[in-house]
Amino acid sequence: MSFDYKTTFFELKLTFPESLSSTVQLSMSGNGLVGKSYVNTVDNAGEYNTDANIVGNINISDVAVSAGTAKVWIAMQPATLSNVVITAVDENNNYYKFDVSGKNSATLVAGKVYAFGVTGTVSTIKESLIGNGKNxxxxxxxxxxxxxxxxxxxxxxxxxxxxxxxxxxxxxxxxxxxxxxxxxxxxxxxxxxxxxxxxxxxxxxxxxxxxxxxxxxxxxxxxxxxxxxxxxxxxxxxxxxxxxxxxxxxxxxxxxxxxxxxxxxxxxxxxxxxxxxxxxxxxxxxxxxxxxxxxxxxxxxxxxxxxxxxxxxxxxxxxxxxxxxxxxxxxxxxxxxxxxxxxxxxxxxxxxxxxxxxxxxxxxxxxxxxxxxxxxxxxxxxxxxxxxxxxxxxxxxxxxxxxxxxxxxxxxxxxxxxxxxxxxxxxxxxxxxxxxxxxxxxxxxxxxxxxxxxxxxxxxxxxxxxxxxxx
CATH class of the missing domain: 2.160.20.110 (Pectate Lyase C-like)
Known part of the structure; x- marks a missing residue:
């Protein structure tokens, strides 16, 4: 009997401005990103259709930020990602947007751990909206x-x-x-x-x-x-x-x-x-x-x-x-x-x-x-x-x-x-x-x-x- 990995892992280090200490709600979105509803579903022996056109979203509640830093582990299905955007909102409803330029496209492989850090800047709710609504x-x-x-x-x-x-x-x-x-x-x-x-x-x-x-x-x-x-x-x-x-x-x-x-x-x-x-x-x-x-x-x-x-x-x-x-x-x-x-x-x-x-x-x-x-x-x-x-x-x-x-x-x-x-x-x-x-x-x-x-x-x-x- 053999066991194969069906998921991949992110070790995400977030740096917030002004040494923030708070609890934030984190959101990741992008093409090919597969949320927890897929991770928790066993279908076709755990296989997932890695169609990069799927627009997915992962939301993580109550992420602890101490002295401007937070670390988050995310398990997800392997897929080809593009146009990834990471945002967060703190207890005072302040929005933060994280620069993932150069890191927002990747092909994830099952069983691997991807570790990277991103730095956030203060944003607005309007700026946090992805898309332009035209179609x-x-x-x-x-x-x-x-x-x-x-x-x-x-x-x-x-x-x-x-x-x-x-x-x-x-x-x-x-x-x-x-x-x-x-x-x-x-x-x-x-x-x-x-x-x-x-x-x-x-x-x-x-x-x-x-x-x-x-x-x-x-x-x-x-x-x-x-x-x-x-x-x-x-x-x-x-x-x-x-x-x-x-x-x-x-x-x-x-x-x-x-x-x-x-x-x-x-x-x-x-x-x-x-x-x-x-x-x-x-x-x-x-x-x-x-x-x-x-x-x-x-x-x-x-x-x-x-x-x-x-x-x-x-x-x-x-x-x-x-x-x-x-x-x-x-x-x-x-x-x-x-x-x-x-x-x-x-x-x-x-x-x-x-x-x-x-x-x-x-x-x-x-x-x-x-x-x-x-x-x-x-x-x-x-x-x-x-x-x-x-x-x-x-x-x-x-x-x-x-x-x-x-x-x-x-x-x-x-x-x-x-x-x-x-x-x-x-x-x-x-x-x-x-x-x-x-x-x-x-x-x-x-x-x-x-x-x-x-x-x-x-x-x-x-x-x-x-x-x-x-x-």
Whole structure:
């Protein structure tokens, strides 16, 4: 029997200015750099595809700095590295950038130790951002909470240099305490999030609160987005939203509060607990809002999103209230040119709990809490399933509504619950569909849901257990 090394090692000596003594959060990023998620995963006997185009990130918490010096050992998979950047932030939120010129490209060999020292200089959060945001390949790379807050502040202050840009999350981010969402619906839309945000399949963790008192606003990691795309992002945080509103609209979602004007939320999930005392709440998106537009109608799409957490609306006001496993509410205004709303490849697992406390005008749906839409051929929900637990005065496994509302539901599966229909309007449900007293869809249901996704040329499909995956 023989054993081969599968990892390589860095012995990194960091020199900080002014004899710093502190604890810092260290971040390394670059092409081909493989983070701890790969190191801790045994796949193909530990082999790793050394594709230098992979943009990776390694974050190390609580690195002790004494008299301006710190030493760090890093184990990682061998790969060809390029464009490596090292940054750090100390306890006082001071940023440091380390000069790795001449050392930022290398081909690492398994079993070897690479020792080198680098010297840091005081930097700014802006300077610590890698990329220029002009396209996907040069997306702004966000590795720390402070960088995320910086980007949020630029957008919320209408800095046009951050409008319509590409962003990439490079690591999990923990948020605790109070949080101000990214994108706010004031000043004629100049402060909405209008970019492309790729979560990189990372997660938001922690426990945070949002205090939101504005009408037509959103609350969540993102507040209100417009002509935007949010994708590949998971929420594991517990979120509490409090509002003094007694009328008007407030959308609450773990990922996005409100989407406007043809936005897309794709491959996002929630496993945390989300609670609000007012509004329209969903596990992933609070409200999808579409309206009359001039010219060609746009498509709003929520795809491959799922919920296995708790969604709880405690509101008891006289206004309409809703809670949805994935989406809280879809609102469509009247007009001749209307956006199209597509909900597909979404699901709520048997772990999902969707609760609307109020006894009147309260809706609870496994996928969508409710809609008041009366326009034809606007809302399409297909290739979705739900096994969520529900509570509300109007309940439906897929979408709840009044009897006069319009939408199309097809190619769905739902867990059998006495007295709970797939959707509130039976005429809106089209074949094929099925239900059973199980926690996951049948093989037949998965087949027809995947056929519907394939016909729509979706990039996603369900696996044998009903989990959504990329093709």
């Amino acid at each position: 996907e390949a040069n997306a702004y790379q966000i590795s720390t909470l402070k960088q995320l807050e910086y980007v949020r502040n630029q957008i919320n202050n209408a800095n046009t240099a951050f409008t319509g840009k590409y962003y990439k999350l490079m690591s999990d981010i923990e948020i605790n305490g109070k949080w101000t969402p990214i994108g706010i619906n004031i000043d004629k839309g100049t402060k909405l999030f209008k970019g492309i945000f790729d979560g990189g399949n990372h997660s938001i963790t922690g426990s945070y609160t949002v205090t939101n008192n504005a009408n037509n606003e959103g609350a969540g990691l993102f507040g209100t987005i417009s002509n935007a795309t949010i994708k590949n992002l998971n929420n594991k945080a517990n979120i509490t939203v409090t509002s003094t509103l007694t009328s008007g609209t407030l959308g609450i979602g773990a990922i996005v509060g409100r989407t406007l004007y043809g936005s897309t939320v794709e491959n996002c999930s929630n496993t945390g607990t989300i609670t609000t005392n007012y509004g329209l709440i969903g596990g992933v998106v609070g409200q999808v809002y579409v309206n009359t537009v001039s010219g060609t109608a746009k498509e709003a799409r929520i795809e491959a999103c799922w919920n296995a957490g708790t969604v709880h609306n405690t509101c008891n006001s006289s206004s309409t209230k809703s809670a949805g496993g994935v989406i809280g509410n879809i609102q469509v205004t009247d007009g001749t040119v209307i956006d199209k709303v597509i909900i597909r490849g979404c699901y709520s697992t048997a772990k999902a709990i969707v609760t609307q406390d109020a006894n009147t005008k309260s809706f609870a749906g496994g996928i969508v809490g409710n809609t008041t839409n009366t326009a034809d051929n606007v809302i399409e929900i297909y290739a979705c399933w739900s096994a969520a637990s529900l509570k509300g005065s109007y309940m439906a496994s897929i979408i709840a509504s009044y009897n006069t509302n319009k939408y199309s539901v097809s190619n769905i599966w739902f867990k059998t619950v006495k007295g709970v229909k797939a959707c509130s309007v039976a005429a809106n449900l089209k074949e094929p569909y099925s239900n059973s007293n199980t926690d996951t869809p049948s093989a037949d249901a998965i087949t027809y849901m995947n056929n519907a996704l394939s016909s729509a040329e979706s990039a996603y499909q369900f696996d044998a257990d009903g989990n959504i995956t990329k093709k």
